[in-house]
Amino acid sequence: MPRNTAHPRPARQAYLTLALAVALTGTLTACETSAAAQGTAHTPTGRPGAATAHSARLTALAQRDVDAGAPGVIVRVDKGEGRVTEIARQAPWTRTDHTLTASDRFRMGSNTKTMVATVVLQLATEDRLQLTDPVEKWLPGLVPNGNSITLRMLLNHTSGLFDYTHDPDVLKAFTGQDTRRWTPGELIAAGVRHEPLFAPGTDYSYSNTNYIALGLVAEKATGHSLDDLIQRRIAGPLHLKNTYLVTGADARSEDGSKSGSENGSKAVQRPALAHGYEPDAAHIGPLLPPGTPAGTAFAGPQRPAGHVDTTWINSSTEWAAGGIVSTAQDWARFSGALLSGKLLPPARLKEMRTTVAEEAEFPNRRYGLGLEQVVTPCGTVWGHNGEVPGYSSENYTDATGRRTVSVLTGTIFGLVPPKAGAANRALVDAAVCTMLGKPIPAAPAPTAS
Template identity: 75%
Template sequence: MKLKLNPFPALLAVMALTACGTQAVPVSADQTHAPPTSLATLAQQVVDAGAPGVIVRVDDGRGKVVEIARQAPWTRADHTMAASDRFRMGSNTKTMVATVVLQLVAEHRVRLTDPVEKWLTGLIPNGNAITLRMLLNHTSGLFNYTFDPEVLRAFTGQDTRAWTPRELIAAGVRHDPMFAPGAGYSYSNTNYVALGLIAEKATGRHLDDLIRARITRPLGLTDTYLVTGADTPRTRGLAHGYEPDAARIGPLLPPGVPAGTAFAGPARAAGYVDTTTINASTEWAAGGMISSARDWARFDRALLSGRLLPAALLKEMRTTVAEETEFPNRRYGLGLEQVTTPCGTVWGHNGQVPGYSGETYTDATGRRTVAVLTTTIFGLAVPKAGAANKALVDAAVCAMLD
């Protein structure tokens, strides 16, 4: 999932949170290289600014892997963070789902020009005019179901109802489309739930089975799996996620989110609630992957180096359209973002689900990788924390690109 939280917090209406005291957490014992002081300091500054925790992993492709974990002391009663922890990956999931779909294109089971109606008969209005390519690059015009009031209650944990993928699509299409198919760009989780159903229809297999057989098992990704249905994430080895409580979150929400929206979960210190096991049924193909920084780096390397897709389809994946004007440094391909940073261009995605924000990138060859995984979404809407996190991401990308 991705809530399109603006990465420049000054553009949001914000409310200051009282920063809690922090203490550095030792880096995992099996790291291969001591972290540069600058990255370690920046990671600590994110926590000092109020974020519950952060994981950083940088591989510059020359055998020097940096792994850092930092957390606020009050979070230790729930879990002691390590750089090897599992993490809810949110919309990074879309890159993996897009890879499966493009593999099916390579096998001539589906085509990028196929209309949605061919595979999901009667499920999506005007489905004859929407192609798989439009779903993949968010040019379908379909409304983002996450902002449907009923779905939003489940996404925030206020409602424990388990949503099915077809119900999520129905919630999206009961709203008017944003524009005619192919006439613009608008990020929508509805697109990727539809793609998950199409992959299942084309193969006769469940999406989690397809991801396991085609990606996680061949690559040896032992920490990576898709949460499906009413299942809750397995908490062993999973970093805990947190969001500001109801008393603090209102001014941090982006425009358009209904007043009174708040996350459910056990109360924690510093005005947070623990959202680790919140209702995950609204995510699935749009944001339901669990992984680790190490596993995701292996996936990114395999994808961008050409191991998972033929060259022609990797080129299609990297054929981009402009994202909204508020993100002038980002362009969207087929489940893959092209991001211009202060140190160069990278490829990857970002993602947000309750309690988790992640950015994972690689260079154009897949040789170098970076991940910054932070255990909150709206804790980063506080200007000080958001600015510290952006500084950390920029520095980590620069370290990756050397």
């Protein structure tokens, strides 16, 4: 839903509207360790020198991120050779809830869009649908002016549809203040009851409404549920054992088990779900953008350091726009397979990587079909980012899919203060540069919170 960018997208994160900021998208940008924060690190061995130095630097930057205010962070870097670097760091007050590890499951937010787009492009390859099809063909009467909006426009956010996460009623559910379960049809209705932003195909505006519609189209075209399509077409073939789409309430077991209610399968054992946190009602006010409805705050059990635990917040507003749960390792396998051509034929992958400019304030980012091209300080990467309450995720790969990187952080609004934001940006930059085999940029001097 919201997005960080290698060179932050504060507007997508928390500075424009809460809904945009916490709606289902991610950030790319760019020490001393503290005994106060705890965690684990897997440092490459057998390659002394630069590789070890990079791992140590990433570990220090992850610790700095936590010291600056991030409740927890997971970093995974695979340079396509040698051992993978995996790091997990967390604030000590979070350990009562869960001991964070690099293999934990994580709510991936708008990275979900890349998987949904992959399924849609696979269906187009099989002639089950066409990207030139109007929405009206598949969802008659659901989207006003649906004869003028094509599936391609949904995929690259040029439809002009209002983002349902900006709707006040959806916002209450998104923040957990309303526990009613929303259906995909209701989410679209919440979006289209607002005027469109522009005529279809004439401009770009990121909208989660687009991907809820695409999820319904995929179901209509196949007769299968979206979570089943993701399992059959992506998770199963790639052996992603810890990746699934949440369609209802998660099973709340700390041993990592899952009830099977999300995809109809019988219970399976999984790594634990990392906990996510947001500032509590007493602390979030100054972090919210102007115009946010009065009383906006995240629901959840109170935690130390002015936080609430948002791990089990109402997730029914996410679905095809941001409902995937996965791990850094699973996501690396998916993104690597996608960019290396294992999931789509060359012509379809080329379509996916055909981009349009995003908003003018983000000249380093362009949007394809559920996939972003991002120019970073160390080179161009492909991927997406995402945020849902308590979770910010950034997952990227090089153009070949051989190198992958993930930075997963256990908050959205906890990164809004300047010091926290700068520390997180420095970590993401360093991780991306390490993935690309480039020198890690010098971290900026700490700033005041």
